Amino acid sequence: MIVAAADNDEGLVKSLINDKVDVNSRDWDNLTALISASGKGHLNMAKFLVSKGAEVNLRDKDNITALMEAAMGGYKDIVEFLANKGAEVEAAALSGVTALWLAAGGGHQGVVNFLLGKKADPNNKRTDGITALMAASSAGHVDVVGALLKAGADAQAKDKEGLTALISASENGSVPIVKLLL
Secondary structure, eight states: OHHHHHTTOHHHHHHHHHTTOOTTOOOTTOOOHHHHHHHTTOHHHHHHHHHTTOOTTOOOTTOOOHHHHHHHHTOHHHHHHHHHTTOOTTOOOTTSOOHHHHHHHHTOHHHHHHHHHTTOOTTOBOTTSOBHHHHHHHHTOHHHHHHHHHTTOOTTOOOTTSOOHHHHHHHTTOHHHHHHHO
């Protein structure tokens, strides 16, 4: 079912559900059909799976949720759908990152704005201390950096090596981000 959902094969998924395959079944990585479909951007598949009882807050082996997978891919429609169905916006992976961190690092402005509107923590950081702001700054995502700063992200935060978002932006030559951070 997991591969069929990732491939957006609605017929096969329906057939498996009709054959009583558990919609929340997992593979060796603890993936579920909903996590896989969400990570591939298949909104209608995600809706169908949830309508058949897929749990929106299940996690894979790395504690990644369907909402986090959708955020990482920039699939705002799926992020909105899952959040409205009760998905935890602040769920954290084993690395400490949340959906906001993943969206910020990927430059997914619409997802970032939505999650900030849901009161996601703009100061979320990985276990190594790298914040969402640092991730967006080092990747050159000017609009995301602006949104995070407006939401209260700490521009002075340091990772475990003592680096800041400003240092990351400077190293990558992103003048617009450096100006925002000063």
